[in-house]
Amino acid sequence: MSHKDHEFETGAIRGQMDKTGFREHSTPMFLTSSFTFPSAEVMRDTFSGDAEGIIYSRYNNPNTDELIAKMCAMEGAEAGFATASGMAAVFASMMAFLKSGDHVIASRAVFGSTHQILTQLLPRWGITHSYVEPTQPETWSEAVQSNTKMFVLETPSNPGLTLVDLQAAGDFARVHDLILNVDNCFATPYLQQPLQYGAHLAVHSTTKWTDGQGRVLGGMVLGSQELIDEVIFFCRHTGPALSPFNAWLMSKSLETLGVRMDRHCANALQMAEELQQHPEIIQVSYPFLPSHPQYKLAKRQMKMGGGIVTIEVEGGVERAMRFLNAVQVCSLSSNLGDTRTIVTHPASTTHSKLKAEERLAVGIRPGLIRISVGLENIKDILADVNQALEKSR
Numbered sequence: 001m002s003h004k005d006h007e008f009e010t011g012a013i014r015g016q017m018d019k020t021g022f023r024e025h026s027t028p029m030f031l032t033s034s035f036t037f038p039s040a041e042v043m044r045d046t047f048s049g050d051a052e053g054i055i056y057s058r059y060n061n062p063n064t065d066e067l068i069a070k071m072c073a074m075e076g077a078e079a080g081f082a083t084a085s086g087m088a089a090v091f092a093s094m095m096a097f098l099k100s101g102d103h104v105i106a107s108r109a110v111f112g113s114t115h116q117i118l119t120q121l122l123p124r125w126g127i128t129h130s131y132v133e134p135t136q137p138e139t140w141s142e143a144v145q146s147n148t149k150m151f152v153l154e155t156p157s158n159p160g161l162t163l164v165d166l167q168a169a170g171d172f173a174r175v176h177d178l179i180l181n182v183d184n185c186f187a188t189p190y191l192q193q194p195l196q197y198g199a200h201l202a203v204h205s206t207t208k209w210t211d212g213q214g215r216v217l218g219g220m221v222l223g224s225q226e227l228i229d230e231v232i233f234f235c236r237h238t239g240p241a242l243s244p245f246n247a248w249l250m251s252k253s254l255e256t257l258g259v260r261m262d263r264h265c266a267n268a269l270q271m272a273e274e275l276q277q278h279p280e281i282i283q284v285s286y287p288f289l290p291s292h293p294q295y296k297l298a299k300r301q302m303k304m305g306g307g308i309v310t311i312e313v314e315g316g317v318e319r320a321m322r323f324l325n326a327v328q329v330c331s332l333s334s335n336l337g338d339t340r341t342i343v344t345h346p347a348s349t350t351h352s353k354l355k356a357e358e359r360l361a362v363g364i365r366p367g368l369i370r371i372s373v374g375l376e377n378i379k380d381i382l383a384d385v386n387q388a389l390e391k392s393r
């Protein structure tokens with residue numbers, strides 16, 4: 001099932017497991033928790049690793065194998081492991097490598113639950129962290145300690161859309177001998193491939209653009225065979241495996257990742273350009289808008305700007321909440337990366353537990369609204385956003 005020689009879209013569509021005896025065209029679903037063996041000897045050899053075979057769906061399953069193989073081809077990775085959610089992937093990508101006494105450097109702009117792992121959970125096992133400024137690579141080395149093991153980052157970040165220079169991060173990790181662990185959820189491998197810049201691990205919430213239709217949860221860790229073997233060991237014995245049903249669904253979704261991202265990005269860019277003219281919007285943020293402070297970097301490391309736009313409305317929290325109440329087409333939901341446009345207000349929801357200063361430090365101002373731009377006709381979405389801005393005055 002190797003599609004390494006094919007273009008991205010071809011591998012995404014033609015990458016498929018071997019057909020069963022029925023010669024089906026579309027991959028079937030393997031809803032089975034375990035697999036059988038023709039003899040005690042084959043069973044022994046499969047368990048010892050001397051024979052190839054699938055044992056148990058906590059380890060792997062034909063559907064998860066297919067999904068992983070496709071994601072590996074897209075990210076340029078040797079191996080991967082599929083988990084039940086994005087956070088299971090983030091956690092496994094850390095715990096497979098860290099031990100008591102280790103130190104982690106992390107970009108300050110990371111996903112809320114990643115922040116909770118770093119600040120609340122890892123200290124229970126004696127693992128410490130330092131945050132660094134994602135936009136100031138020249139300051140990162142100040143955070144390095146003799147026990148620093150890993151550098152964790154996310155680009156573009158959720159929800160601030162702050163970028164981290166992947167080339168600088170790759171060079172930094174090499175010089176200081178750190179495992180570079182990049183959450184590539186917002187960009188997807190279609191727009192950006194962190195391993196090309198020297199990242200050791202690429203992590204995904206496949207719940208988002210990979211599924212792309214707001215149906216199921218999933219996650220993935222990708223990297224070299226050597227590193228992923230550690231992730232597999234950790235996950236096999238702790239059990240965050242992805243269900244075969246979710247893997248089947250996501251593998252089908254990957255067939256359309258390229259065309260979906262083309263349209264998400266085109267819609268998002270059009271929305272960002274038009275809303276930039278709106279007198280009651282203080283700021284529109286989108287990586288491919290020339291007004292984004294890291295526009296040049298975005299152009300260098302991303303194929304397109306992604307599907308997320310943030311706007312900051314005049315009138316702070318109250319206006320932002322009135323805006324959410326006024327939309328008629330867009331959905332109020334915490335998810336993103338769906339065919340349906342979703343609006344969220346981070347300050348009153350996903351980031352409400354942070355202190356006001358902590359929110360500001362990662363660019364979450366009171367009137368900030370995150371828009372996950374969907375695949376509806378952009379005219380309808382813009383009309384909805386404009387009428388909601390008007391009504392929420």
Ligand SMILES: *Cc1c(COP(=O)(O)O)cnc(C)c1O
Nearest residue numbers: 085086087111158185205207218
């Ligand atoms: C959503 C998200 C996650 C967590 O993924 P789940 O599938 O919800 O567990 C991690 N990182 C980023 C950047 C995300 O947007």
